[in-house]
Amino acid sequence: MPAPENSFKRALAQGRPRFGCWLGLCSPYAAEIAARAGFDWLLIDGEHAPNDLPTIAAQLQVIDPLPPQAVVRLPMGEDWAIKQALDAGAQTLLIPLVESAAQAERLVRATRYPPDGHRGMGAALARASRFSEIADYATTANAEICLLVQVETRAGLAALDDILAVDGVDGVFIGPTDLSADMGYPGDPQAPEVRAAIRDALGRIAAAGKAPGILSVDDDEIAAHLEAGARFVAVGIDVTLLAGALRDRARRWSSG
Numbered sequence: 001m002p003a004p005e006n007s008f009k010r011a012l013a014q015g016r017p018r019f020g021c022w023l024g025l026c027s028p029y030a031a032e033i034a035a036r037a038g039f040d041w042l043l044i045d046g047e048h049a050p051n052d053l054p055t056i057a058a059q060l061q062v063i064d065p066l067p068p069q070a071v072v073r074l075p076m077g078e079d080w081a082i083k084q085a086l087d088a089g090a091q092t093l094l095i096p097l098v099e100s101a102a103q104a105e106r107l108v109r110a111t112r113y114p115p116d117g118h119r120g121m122g123a124a125l126a127r128a129s130r131f132s133e134i135a136d137y138a139t140t141a142n143a144e145i146c147l148l149v150q151v152e153t154r155a156g157l158a159a160l161d162d163i164l165a166v167d168g169v170d171g172v173f174i175g176p177t178d179l180s181a182d183m184g185y186p187g188d189p190q191a192p193e194v195r196a197a198i199r200d201a202l203g204r205i206a207a208a209g210k211a212p213g214i215l216s217v218d219d220d221e222i223a224a225h226l227e228a229g230a231r232f233v234a235v236g237i238d239v240t241l242l243a244g245a246l247r248d249r250a251r252r253w254s255s256g
């Protein structure tokens with residue numbers, strides 16, 4: 001029995017747009033609600049949400065049987081963290097703050113078993129192999145790993161073409177908020193210079209045959225990103241959706 005097919009990776013390779021939601025509530029219960037809502041993919045955020053390996057694994061468990069594909073964003077690209085997330089069952093990783101081809105190459109190797117990389121051979125006790133039920137997991141897993149790298153600085157943009165040339169990088173996610181700060185417009189990804197840089201980057205990623213990704217909650221902006229070439233787009237954030245709905249309801253029925 002081979003490793004499970006990564007349908008998200010296949011869709012990106014075919015150029016099919018995929019729409020997702022950011023998960024920051026760190027709750028399997030909330031993750032299941034999102035997984036039943038109709039999104040193509042869900043990102044479990046380990047960078048800006050207080051997730052750790054057990055909460056990530058628990059959310060993977062509830063998402064896996066349902067249609068959306070799970071993406072795990074780690075807080076860093078360390079080999080040990082990548083190994084643990086993959087062993088917990090993640091097949092698609094998003095790694096932040098990638099600024100060079102050498103960094104991207106190291107990430108590819110960390111996600112692959114030998115001879116293609118140096119991922120630790122511990123699949124026998126891992127959830128990824130269904131606890132040894134998938135006997136040939138280690139020989140088939142490499143083909144199903146999807147690596148997305150996050151470019152969110154001027155240095156990353158300068159190295160973008162080199163990053164795109166790295167075999168094993170499936171897509172590049174542009175981080176608009178951090179990019180705007182690095183470009184001198186903190187908190188203003190709508191600044192014309194930032195928007196032009198994002199549009200250019202999305203086009204370059206698509207032209208290189210990789211999947212361009214981005215996050216936006218503005219419908220007009222999402223349409224513009226799709227026109228520029230974006231193929232995996234996060235269109236919502238569970239934390240802000242819940243907070244906004246609660247505030248609206250409280251305002252409607254405030255006793256003050």
